[in-house]
Amino acid sequence: MEIKILGAAREVGRSCIELCTKEFRALLDAGIKLEIAGPEYPVEISNIGLIDAVFLSHAHLDHSGALPLFFHRGLSCGVLCTAETALLTKLLLKDAHKIEVAEHHHPGYGKEDIRRVVSHIEKVRYNEKKKLKTVSYEFIDAGHIPGSSMVMLEVEGKRLLYTGDFNTVDTNLINGFKERLEADVMIIESTYGAEKHPNRDKEEEAFLNKIEEVVNAGGSVIIAAFAIGRAQEVLLMLQKRRFKVPIYMDGMAVKATDFILAHPVLLSKPKELEKAYNRINIVKGSRERKQVLNKQAIVITTSGMITGGPVIEYMKHIASRKDCALMMTGYQTIGSGGLQILETGFIDLDGERTKVECFYKKYVFSAHAGQQGLQWMIKTVRPKILIINHGQDYHCSALAQFANQYCKKVYVPRLGDVITV
Template sequence: MQIIHHGAVNGVTGSCHQLDINPQSSILIDCGLFQGAETADKTAADQLQIEFDLTHITALIVTHCHIDHVGRIPYLLAAGFNGPIYATTASAALLPLVIEDALKVGVTRNQRLINLYLKRLQQLIQPIDYEQWFTLEVKNSDSGYQQAKAQFNVAGHILGSAYVEIELSGSSLNHNCTHKNSHKNTDIHNSNSGNRHDDDIKNEKDSHLVVFSGDLGASNTPLLPSPKSPFRADTLVIESTYGDKNHHNREHRAESLRHVIERAVSDNGVVLIPAFSIGRTQELLYELEQIIFSQQHNPIWQSIEIIIDSPMAANFTEQYIEYKNLWDSEAKAVLAQQRHPLDFSQLYTIDSHQDHLAVVNYLSSRQKPAIVIAASGMCTGGRIINYLQRFLAEPTADILFVGYQAKGTIGRDIQEYGPTGGYVYIEGEKIDIKAGIHTISGYSAHADQQNLIDFVKGIEHKPKHIRIVHGDTEAKQALADKYRQLLPNAEIKIGTG
């Protein structure tokens, strides 16, 4: 068995890991796009190329539908990949929406071509429920494992997200052993002397359990349950986005959200929240509904309009509602009270581009507060741009950041220069920032360092090998140190290219 990383090695994007089961059979776990700074030294074509050999790849397993985990799937298909694409049932529903958007943004606007791609994708997708073992195709080989099965488990990161357990068994080495008398006798002797511990060791010799974490969710995330550790992992490949940090302010973030918005709308201005379509938008809606519910005698909250101006976000929100069976118990309890956390009466969704332009004009022509949630989350494109162009120079307006703003993005510039009355360039136009600029932390959808430690602590049969991926160097190092303290006998490696 061998694991090769084709992405998410030096940074957090481009997730794509190859598990070699035997010399004839390998599977891929995720096939994501490189983004941001990690694309700097690559040409556009290089970022998309499937530069590895697909001959022995029998299947693709998708952990979740973020673009940095699935964005290269169209290129995988173009390179000739023809195997099954396994995803959880909810991810299987989200995947075509994400890929359609990725194709429109990065490849073509030709709807006929897009439809062809999506049809091909639909033919390959195999939806699998959580906690259901499914068999992976393994070709016969003289060496290595001969069988493999896999199972998805709740990762609590975004809707449908999973970590995946892959059990490899039937190693030809063990198979040969049973034909040799001496070995066979030893085996019998061992199991005769046996207690439960011996059986476990024998079991681990016969099979190897590999766990790929995908992206793990943080604790206290609204809507989705937190991940539970697997029972066993011999080899663990784990993300480390926040391997060197702990989230603060999570318990109080809804409170901060309420205070910031109340202050922001006291002058009747609009509040703009740049947010990602999957996950963040739905978490915000959930918290806003909760505030409206708890502020029943507060006229501000009983009259404020909340506008989702993003067809993508609206589509994903529909899927979150469709799969409410995957919500956590707290969110289900809200539903049981006949409340609709993602579809309440003060919420408006804007679909067409024409309506979008009309809303921008309408909001700037009246003196009444509103909250607008629009993508993209770092203001690198999308409908938020038109709002920023219209409202950044408006002293009554407020911009509220709830997500990480990467260096070099418009979002980062506004965050950095806005509070001191600076300016920003949007589409070549210099705009003075007069709007209020606020940042609320604690909205990350990723496990923090303590969550990542607890995930390993919770594994009953501890890993002997840990591969740390999907993080910046400092984050990977810090997490490796923690794991070395926790498991002094395990081999802890930082994924390298």
């Protein structure tokens, strides 16, 4: 079989791999890379209408965001994913389209293409072996976000494991991946291939201490969080202290929390989240947002990488205020507003380069396996062939160096590479 690397090669974003045999063509994910200038798409796919299936690992846009454009260009096969991923993907695709239109990025597809994606979704359950043409497949809980999956395929007598994004550590929200799998070929993510995660409890402590400090000194705290998973995780953390100012939630995080609460099977402790959610205030629109901006508050909002959404409105208000704080709670990819702030101390607001004078810091509450988890995965699966993707160059290289002692062949492919196995 041929494995064509169409995205997420030495980068995080636009995950998309084409799997090709004589009788079968499939995509593993179809994501976009969110950049301030607009989304980047995977490498062009030839004869896209002849693809037999898309295996969608989870809802995050860096895995699902290219689907509407692909359907616009003629993709017409089933999109296989869990029921949770189906619902979350619909939510995120609609929101992404809204943001792209609002920011004049001319997305190249319309709402009807999102409907087309949704109508082609075929739901699968975890741990059920199914067959499609000559290929059998199974989705396995990846512990990354609700509904997230690894995909185990059997192609031409070889077992191929696509990890998608995964986490080996339990969080407040969901349980981590702990299964021991076997595969001949593994395509593994490498977001933190070169980085050990800090102790989660200590990180949480430092995060809450800083919020308390800023609030006690009279400032407001803006917490940028991914809508699905992280915003709820942050909400649960905040319940561990009593702050003297109100807590708000704004943007996609609200829709995502409503959705997650409506599907309590997604969570390890649904009651706790419901209780926490009932205690905070929801920002219902721009008028209310203005009122919140004029008060002292703690706001959980999106986007998590500060590339759009209400967090930008809050930044306009707090960027120049030394008494306020911007807390980043997730990975900041190259090209994101968050990374720009961390590296330069500036942010583009309304097209103007603005100095960020408030306190800002990234805290690591990752939904991705750290270096320890990635290495554990390689040691337990021990594939003959390992393909490393979904990580910046140095993360992929570090993981490759480790993997060399366990795998016969290790690839860190570049965009457009074709690997024959």
